[in-house]
Every structure is written in C-alpha cells, then in structure tokens.
Ligand SMILES: O=C(O)CCC(=O)C(=O)O
C-alpha cells in the first residue's frame with residue numbers, strides 16, 4: 053500500500069511521541085489495579101495438579117503454568133523473535149499487512165477492523181496467524197525476518213498444543229469426568245491461532261488501553277507475557293487486579309467456549325492490557341478453539357437437576373461471527389448463549 057495513504061501504526065505514533073489521537077481515547081478509565089495476591093500457580097505433573105487447576109479456574113479462570121514442558125531459554129527465544137519482528141523496518145512489516153486492497157482480513161500484521169465511528173481503538177499493533185490445522189497456514193503472511201521466526205513459531209505451537217491437550221484432560225479429571233470429555237468436543241480440525249502483540253509506550257497511558265476489556269472467544273488461551281514489562285490486568289470479584297508472573301511461567305486463561313462447555317464452572321475472565329510511558333511491551337498469545345463446525349455445549353456430566361444447563365449449544369464459527377464485532381465495541385458475547 054502507498055505509504056502516504058496508509059493509516060499510521062501505533063508504533064509510528066509512539067516513535068513520534070505524539071499524544072494519542074481521539075480515536076484511541078477512553079473516557080473514565082481507571083487503570084489503577086487493586087492490591088491482590090498473585091494469580092494462582094499450577095505445577096503441571098504435580099500430584100495435586102487437578103485440585104490446583106480446579107480451584108484456579110473456578111475462582112480466577114486463569115493461572116500461571118509452571119513446568120509447562122518448555123525451557124526458560126526457549127520461552128526467551130520466542131520473546132526475542134517477536135521483538136525482532138516488531139523492530140524490522142515498517143516497510144518490510146507491511147509486506148504482511150492484514151489489509152488487501154483496503155479490505156480487512158483477520159490474518160496478517162495490523163490493527164483491528166474499524167466497524168463503527170464510535171469504536172475506540174487499542175494502543176497496539178499485532179500479527180495474527182492461523183497455525184493449526186497446518187493446511188490452513190497462509191505462509192505468505194509468516195515473517196521470514198528474523199530468519200528463525202517460522203521455526204520458532206512452529207515449535208512453540210507444537211509444544212503449546214501438547215500442553216493444552218494435557219491440561220484439557222486434567223481439567224476434565226478434576227471434575228470427575230472422563231478425561232476426553234472436553235477434548236472430544238474439539239473435533240478433527242481444532243484451530244490454533246497466534247497473536248503477537250506489540251504495545252508501544254504511550255505519552256498518555258492513562259487515556260488508552262493496550263487492549264480493551266474483553267474475555268476471549270477461544271476455549272483456552274495461552275499467554276507468554278513480556279518478561280520485564282507488566283500490563284495485563286484481570287477482573288476479579290469486580291475489581292481490576294494486576295497479573296504478575298514468574299519469568300518462566302506461561303499464563304493460561306479460559307475463553308468463552310470453555311465457560312460454555314463446563315456449564316459455567318470454569319470462568320472466562322475479563323481482562324485488559326494497560327500501557328506505560330516509557331517501555332514497549334510484547335506478548336504472544338495462542339487461542340485454542342474447537343473445529344468451527346463442531347457444535348459445542350455443556351458436557352453431559354455437568355448438567356443435572358441440581359445444576360441445570362446454563363448455556364445453549366453453538367458452533368464456534370457462529371460464536372466468532374457474533375463475537376468479533378462486539379469485541380470491537382467492548383461488549384461481551386457469552387450472554388447471548390444463556391438458556
Ligand atoms: O498481552 C496480553 O498479555 C494479553 C493479550 C490478550 O488478552 C489477547 O490477545 O486476547
């Protein structure tokens with residue numbers, strides 16, 4: 053796209069040190085989080101892992117994963133390729149743009165689609181890619197700079213997928229269900245999408261959100277947070293709580309589809325990212341979603357006279373079609389599927 057007509061990326065505005073334009077400004081946001089204990093920690097492979105996971109997911113919908121099957125140096129490698137990608141010249145990053153002839157596509161490098169005049173934009177630039185099923189990869193959008201990007205992403209996806217499937221089994225066992233109760237709803241063509249998030253520093257961080265308050269549409273999400281720069285906050289019992297993590301930990305959170313599958317037992321937490329005045333923050337998130345055509349719904353063993361069905365069945369593809377325009381407006385979606 054012509055450099056003159058292209059919309060300015062957040063990274064470019066940040067480099068110029070300009071105040072955020074009005075499209076990015078929220079009225080009445082309060083970024084100051086409450087004092088709270090750190091989010092729960094789960095040690096995978098520990099004899100009490102099921103109890104730890106159940107307790108964390110019923111109260112927070114989120115936990116730090118220790119012993120995730122990836123070494124600290126590998127996690128740093130992932131952080132490095134993400135950082136290096138956002139540092140390559142803008143012209144080169146634009147080769148992967150999510151705009152084709154001005155039309156928005158989910159995959160690629162860029163910002164959210166703008167659907168309404170009053171939509172408030174996030175102070176972030178992202179690279180969004182579908183990683184699994186492998187035959188859905190659009191390799192032309194996978195960066196070749198840094199040169200290890202594709203291999204590192206591939207390895208991170210394979211290891212994350214192994215961890216996610218393991219956790220899904222433990223989650224089922226923790227509720228005294230057959231271990232395949234959740235996994236069997238994912239179908240043959242479950243989807244793993246990745247989002248590389250760059251949150252540039254902002255001269256007026258109190259006016260903007262790095263990512264607006266939302267719950268994820270996935271079933272499960274993995275977040276690899278920045279090692280040095282905080283920013284993620286989660287809503288717990290009506291107050292915003294800072295998510296602080298160990299540098300070796302991943303964060304795992306539930307998405308709306310898992311709240312539905314678990315008949316409301318596992319919470320899909322509302323979360324947001326705040327920015328700061330002098331440090332860029334980078335994170336990498338994987339979204340794990342059942343096959344778009346596989347109808348999902350509350351697992352049989354979790355519906356009873358004592359605990360009636362709370363949600364209707366839905367195809368993930370249909371859920372997403374409703375979710376994305378609402379996400380852009382900062383509105384929740386899950387209520388549509390309440391019985
Ligand atoms: O950057 C983060 O820590 C979280 C990102 C996030 O919530 C998302 O991409 O859905």
Ligand SMILES: [Fe+2]
Pocket residue numbers: 266267268323
């Ligand atoms: Fe999220």
